[in-house]
């Protein structure tokens with residue numbers, strides 16, 4: 358795609374809204390053609406001057422989506438798309454020099470925590486879990502374990518704990534570690550971890566970046582091209598978990614409305630959180646946008662324009678009450694995942710299973726694009742339904 362008409366200083370929002378900008382130089386089409394080819398013509402002199410040779414390595418639609426991601430994260434470093442958020446994160450872990458030691462949060466995306474705990478050691482990767490809200494605990498773990506990678510997630514799923522990216526970046530770098538941040542929930546609309554000092558950002562692109570619950574994808578975006586980025590790119594080429602051209606195209610379409618969707622979802626999430634804070638049937642509302650919550654000030658200093666579209670509520674009456682509320686909603690869909698245009702809610706402890714640090718009265722809410730009054734009324738009637746069981 359020829360995108361020369363966009364001024365070089367155009368904002369990431371402009372760049373994303375135009376799907377990377379430009380038009381097809383051959384046809385003038387305002388969208389790129391989807392290039393499905395698995396193989397490319399080699400030049401007579403044996404070179405691959407187009408830069409493409411085989412689809413396991415690379416594809417033009419994937420490259421264009423990666424270009425948008427780099428702009429969104431404000432970096433000149435490389436971006437790598439993967440066929441899931443999990444494969445993006447695991448590719449990074451496998452790229453670490455061995456023996457690899459990781460420092461990760463006690464509460465984080467469950468699937469990755471399980472991988473670090475159960476699969477990591479089989480690959481020579483050991484992980485210490487720590488509470489990142491406690492700078493002394495982080496300092497002690499950095500000194501004791503000498504990790505090569507610090508992994509954070511902010512806001513952290515599903516309690517929405519906030520980690521101070523700037524200060525953890527300083528701590529990690531002083532201890533000789535790199536900092537990676539799972540920024541799936543914050544999205545580049547609210548937070549740019551690389552600009553705040555992180556070395557790598559990971560996204561489950563399946564969530565807000567695509568935004569329509571129809572693509573599974575993940576991304577790594579690096580502050581700079583270095584050994585870690587190159588090793589991740591190498592293991593992606595070797596194993597082939599990159600994105601299909603069709604999914605890259607869907608993702609480019611999704612990212613065109615990223616800012617519009619996320620701003621709306623964050624504003625609506627704040628309204629929902631405020632409505633249920635102090636509610637007679639609600640034990641606690643977990644949302645970093647509420648001024649009283651731990652982490653609110655740090656969130657306000659590193660999140661611009663909102664606090665994200667995710668919140669959780671703890672329902673009075675324990676697990677039975679929470680599961681009953683989820684069973685009685687009509688507008689909210691009872692399903693896992695997040696970041697789509699439809700609002701979802703989930704009894705989180707049920708999916709995480711034994712050993713989860715998540716309270717069993719917790720419902721995780723992903724606020725979509727429906728009328729916020731409908732969302733609130735639906736939760737009200739579902740809370741009421743349990744009270745009358």
Ligand SMILES: *Cc1c(COP(=O)(O)O)cnc(C)c1O
Nearest residue numbers: 441442443466514541561563574
């Ligand atoms: C969903 C999710 C992941 C995993 O991504 P997939 O695309 O489902 O593989 C990782 N981190 C967070 C915060 C997530 O929400």
